[in-house]
Amino acid sequence: MDMKTSPLALLNDATLLKTDALIDGEWLKGPARFDVHDPATGQKLADVANLGPKEAEQAIAAANAAWPAWRLKTGKERSILLRRWFDLLMANQEDLGRLMTAEQGKPFPEAKGEVAYGASFVEWFAEEAKRVNGETLPQFDNNRRLMVIRQPIGVCAAITPWNFPLAMITRKVAPALAAGCPVVIKPAELTPLTALAAAELAVRAGIPPGVLNVLTADGPNSIAVGKVFCASDTVRHISFTGSTEVGRILMAQSAPTIKKLSLELGGNAPFIVFDDADIDSAVEGAIASKYRNAGQTCVCANRIYVQDGVYDAFVEKFSAKVKGMKVGNGFEDGVVQGPLIEPAALDKVQRHVEDAKAKGGKVVVGGAKLQGQFFQPTVISEAKGDMLCAKEETFGPLAPVFRFTTEQEAIDAANNTEFGLASYFYSRDVGRIFRVSEALEYGMVGINVGIIATEHVPFGGVKQSGLGREGSHHGMDEYLEIKYLCLGDVLK
Numbered sequence: 001m002d003m004k005t006s007p008l009a010l011l012n013d014a015t016l017l018k019t020d021a022l023i024d025g026e027w028l029k030g031p032a033r034f035d036v037h038d039p040a041t042g043q044k045l046a047d048v049a050n051l052g053p054k055e056a057e058q059a060i061a062a063a064n065a066a067w068p069a070w071r072l073k074t075g076k077e078r079s080i081l082l083r084r085w086f087d088l089l090m091a092n093q094e095d096l097g098r099l100m101t102a103e104q105g106k107p108f109p110e111a112k113g114e115v116a117y118g119a120s121f122v123e124w125f126a127e128e129a130k131r132v133n134g135e136t137l138p139q140f141d142n143n144r145r146l147m148v149i150r151q152p153i154g155v156c157a158a159i160t161p162w163n164f165p166l167a168m169i170t171r172k173v174a175p176a177l178a179a180g181c182p183v184v185i186k187p188a189e190l191t192p193l194t195a196l197a198a199a200e201l202a203v204r205a206g207i208p209p210g211v212l213n214v215l216t217a218d219g220p221n222s223i224a225v226g227k228v229f230c231a232s233d234t235v236r237h238i239s240f241t242g243s244t245e246v247g248r249i250l251m252a253q254s255a256p257t258i259k260k261l262s263l264e265l266g267g268n269a270p271f272i273v274f275d276d277a278d279i280d281s282a283v284e285g286a287i288a289s290k291y292r293n294a295g296q297t298c299v300c301a302n303r304i305y306v307q308d309g310v311y312d313a314f315v316e317k318f319s320a321k322v323k324g325m326k327v328g329n330g331f332e333d334g335v336v337q338g339p340l341i342e343p344a345a346l347d348k349v350q351r352h353v354e355d356a357k358a359k360g361g362k363v364v365v366g367g368a369k370l371q372g373q374f375f376q377p378t379v380i381s382e383a384k385g386d387m388l389c390a391k392e393e394t395f396g397p398l399a400p401v402f403r404f405t406t407e408q409e410a411i412d413a414a415n416n417t418e419f420g421l422a423s424y425f426y427s428r429d430v431g432r433i434f435r436v437s438e439a440l441e442y443g444m445v446g447i448n449v450g451i452i453a454t455e456h457v458p459f460g461g462v463k464q465s466g467l468g469r470e471g472s473h474h475g476m477d478e479y480l481e482i483k484y485l486c487l488g489d490v491l492k
């Protein structure tokens with residue numbers, strides 16, 4: 001690695017560049033290594049420990065050994081340690097952002113924003129750790145007392161994606177630790193550096209050895225490690241964020257051990273603009289939702305539906321904004337769209353563009369790959385329901401704009417997918433707002449807004465977008481088991 005030209009040469013704290021895996025408080029070089037590259041330049045950034053099934057078993061054993069002492073801490077004691085971790089994440093926001101832009105590509109300001117977003121889950125669950133309350137119930141016999149307690153589920157495995165290298169980790173690890181569970185994290189092979197730096201800060205915060213383990217692995221070893229997690233009786237909960245396809249695999253692999261699963265999977269978000277919408281506000285919301293992280297988010301607007309009466313005005317205003325977007329290296333001033341994560345991602349966007357054009361779509365802006373792993377921000381008008389971009393998650397900077405006439409037509413089109421994560425619509429008619437909100441088959445609905453996620457809301461989907469919720473007080477439930485106590489002979 002040529003540190004002279006590497007973006008990581010500018011880290012304020014060079015010791016945050018961790019490349020070994022963390023198991024039981026020890027940094028492990030591992031039996032092999034895999035390379036991590038900068039998607040903007042193709043430059044090698046580092047090589048990282050490439051662990052497999054043997055080390056996965058070690059990490060599970062370490063977590064299980066650390067669990068008794070961790071669960072015996074009071075919620076307040078765990079809260080204090082999580083708060084220290086939050087403070088360290090925020091104190092190192094710039095370095096974590098730099099690592100993230102280097103390995104994932106998102107613009108530096110956006111990366112620093114994700115650090116604050118990811119840290120906010122640690123802050124939130126530091127507080128929730130103190131609120132794991134139980135219940136007392138009316139007795140059915142005066143000689144008994146009935147109560148409900150909630151206890152940590154046990155060793156958790158977290159498998160996370162590359163698009164939010166910190167937030168998708170803390171959204172799982174923070175509630176798990178708060179609830180009293182130890183965790184083994186397997187971060188995406190494309191973006192391990194941010195995860196390892198966050199783990200280093202957790203160690204500095206005083207999270208004990210074995211409570212938080214980070215197992216880095218390349219693609220093939222990720223599959224092998226996943227199988228170990230699924231087959232292990234010690235691992236009681238797998239929290240996965242990633243594609244629906246992999247979610248299905250993990251669900252099937254976990255069936256023999258009846259594991260609790262939290263699945264945050266793929267999306268295909270509709271973004272509906274009605275005639276009565278504030279068009280300028282709808283354009284702003286569509287830009288924010290569609291092109292954040294170069295369109296590589298699970299809640300990006302994937303299909304934009306615009307009612308006939310405002311279709312031309314929306315396409316004109318929206319396209320004018322898209323034309324003005326600056327694409328480039330995430331460290332360059334003014335860049336709002338960085339590279340896509342890998343060549344296959346560009347191929348998928350290009351495939352969706354060519355398919356749309358072949359089926360009558362009109363390219364209004366962009367439509368082509370640029371140098372390297374960059375793709376033009378793209379708008380296609382006259383999009384139709386038989387196009388690939390209507391049925392598949394594009395996961396790139398392509399905005400297909402569909403025309404519709406009636407409210408019911410928009411609802412039916414929006415719901416015509418196996419996915420059900422995020423959805424959006426713009427209207428200022430109160431009756432329509434309630435009719436459409438309640439008719440959309442999605443876990444989340446943005447109304448007159450394009451960005452909806454924050455740490456204290458229940459984030460998650462229905463249908464094949466997943467199981468469970470992350471964030472909010474609901475996020476603790478994934479890591480807690482309910483136990484009913486029936487106490488007899490209490491008056492003797």
Ligand SMILES: NC(=O)c1ccc[n+]([C@@H]2O[C@H](COP(=O)([O-])OP(=O)(O)OC[C@H]3O[C@@H](n4cnc5c(N)ncnc54)[C@H](O)[C@@H]3O)[C@@H](O)[C@H]2O)c1
Pocket residue numbers: 159160161162163164168186187188189219222223224225226227241242243244246247249263264265266267297298393395421465466
């Ligand atoms: N619902 C959400 O909150 C959410 C958030 C972010 C991303 N996503 C989804 O994730 C996808 C993009 O992320 P991605 O490309 O990293 O997804 P992916 O499913 O390819 O990979 C996600 C993680 O799973 C691991 N993995 C892959 N195959 C595996 C296997 N057979 N066994 C065990 N682990 C395996 C990968 O190494 C990675 O760590 C998109 O579909 C996006 O919608 C969803």
Ligand SMILES: O=C[C@H](O)CS(=O)(=O)O
Pocket residue numbers: 163164296297298299452453459
């Ligand atoms: O892509 C997945 C993230 O969950 C998106 S968000 O930042 O939480 O909205």
